[in-house]
Amino acid sequence: MNNRTSRRRGAGRLLRAGLLAAIFGWSLAGCGGAGSADAPGPDAVSESQDSGTATLVIGAYSVAKDALQQILPAFGKEWEANTGQKLKFQQSYEASGTQARSIVGGFKADVAVLSLEGDMDKIVKAGLMSDNWKKTDTGGMITRSLVVMGTREGNPLGIADFSDLARPGVKVLFPNPKVSGGAQWDINAIYGAGLKQAERKTGRKDKEAAKAFLSAVYDNVESMDKSGRASMAAFEYGVGDVIVTYENELLARVAQGVHYDIVTPGDTILIENPAGVVDANADEHGVREAAEALVAYLRGEAAQEVFAEKGFRPVNAEVAARHKDKYKTPEGLFDIGYLGGWSQVRANLYAKRGVWYQVLAGQ
Structure with missing residues (x-):
């Protein structure tokens, strides 16, 4: 089964997940x-x-x-x-x-x-x-928050960094950036991590390498929902292996007794x-x-x-x-300025022919 077919099937599973999630307490109003x-x-x-x-x-x-x-x-x-x-x-x-x-x-x-x-x-x-x-x-x-990853209890797939999201068979969830601000933060984090990795290897920000990194992760995306909260509802129902989301969203659910492992990538973005x-x-x-x-x-x-x-x-x-003991700072933390600020991010990543469009189109 190819990735595009998998995503279409994932969308159907997500619809069922959303309906059942509402029954189990994730109200659609949320x-x-x-x-x-x-x-x-x-x-x-x-x-x-x-x-x-x-x-x-x-x-x-x-x-x-x-x-x-x-x-x-x-x-x-x-x-x-x-x-x-x-x-x-x-x-x-x-x-x-x-x-x-x-x-x-x-x-x-x-x-x-x-x-x-x-x-x-x-x-x-x-x-x-x-x-x-x-x-x-x-x-x-x-x-403020960070973009992090949530895994099933015990982290059975051994997820340690964003690069692990591109491994064969890993099913990834994050929302749709067309409607979700959280999804844009997620994509910014993954793309920025790609830039960081390239910069360490070559001494420069290689945009093509970062796009390739983002594309490799996208190929494993199981489904994209309309908001971070809806993606979390689907993940709790059992869709996917790893969710890319706000640190605060996972911390809140863990505090309520839901069993996840929270994985903070070495390179990730500061959300504001x-x-x-x-x-x-x-x-x-x-x-x-x-x-x-x-x-x-x-x-x-x-x-x-x-x-x-x-x-x-x-x-x-x-x-x-x-609260300083609760919130640690990863070594490779960067902010939106590392990507050139929001105006450049919109032009580079989310414009009609931008990086995200190219990833969706398989270019």
Whole structure:
């Protein structure tokens, strides 16, 4: 059976996995189901605001759901204590790229919590928010993580690095980068690891070698789902041997009693996740002050402790210092700057004829 046929069959297995995963507790709302009770559609508008009550509409990427559902009530209590105004929250959770397109398309989110800077840029380019969202001491970022690998308990295939994902017979899962910010981080990590390996051998970043490395991994991809959370649901159901995902996603599941081995590659990328006020919507709804306060709160100690408990690497220095023993730094860690920054990554990797297109096309 060739790899393309395997992937088509994998897609069918993934559909069944998604349905069963929902039955076993991975609600489709957690993956951003459009019809979920906590996910208003693109035409959703906040309730009328008055001095006694207000509604904040939150558009977030799916992996942040567990942390935000703990953080938002705590912020609401603090806001009411400080201002006397009671806050309600409408929440939508989708793959990051889907969420950004939804906001651009008319979903009236007051605050965007997304997986990557490029998705925020889509909202900026649509004229809905200012690029001032970046002007904080963390560059607009509220969490960090790493791209790592999760294996079955005991790591039966002996997976140690990204290069092992290209071995014959290893079935790999990561989401679809067309809709998932997490998938773009995954691909950036694998491609960047290829550059690192070439640089150690030849003293230069060999883009063709990195593309070949990414292509070899892609040939073993069993299926690509719409979000990191949906891929995790499929993996838990039994699809694949190795999942490439956020470190925080695996740490959170292990903390809940799921038995995985977490493998941190020697060369991998530092993930940074942003949040910002969607100015046009917050102003329209009369909630700018509350929206700005929420984004600031997400960078503060209380929220950062929750993020750290959920497996994210804190951006707050004091909280990061308290958790330094939990989060080690791999020797070959690099950030998006190693790949030239997001504008170059979009042009090089994800443009219509870019590296990822060429890998998909077998070129």
